[in-house]
Amino acid sequence: MAVAEQLAEVYQSAYQENRRLGLPNEAESASEKRIADLVRQNTVYVAKKDGDVIGGVCLEDTDSDHVKLSRLAIHENWKREGVGRQLLDYAEEQARHYGYATIRLITPEEHPYLPEMYRQRGYEDVETVSQESYDFEFLVMENAIR
Secondary structure, X not given: OOHHHHHHHHHHHXXXXXXXXOOOXXXXXXXXXXXXXXXXHOEEEEEEEXXXXXXXXXXXXXXXXXXXXXXXXXXXXHOOOOHHHHHHHHHHXXXXXXXXXXXXXXXXXXXXXXXXXXXXXXXXXXXEEOOOOOOOOEEEEEEXXX
């Protein structure tokens, strides 16, 4: 099975939790083609267990100093096992290695644990934004890594 196909399954599984929380995300219906495009256009790191993709995270180049972290997802069967922390550690390490000063991300403002998890990792609230096709607000967060 191709990485894009496995990663699409991870996103579909992982983002079901957001739907249950009333915070749906387009990633829950990610197709293999869409994920293949994401992988081609950005830097995507995956976590594997016994050859299977169980998580992923994307770094999108925004400018020479900033990188956007997006699409952090862990398959439902592997949540609360430290996989997300490891992926974040690795993505932050790679962003530092490539000379970025800051990582930015957006997360649903009302999510019950994600904003606080990011704050504990050093991310700070920058602003609250709306996004077309979503009826809830997103929190832009930033972490100085250099």
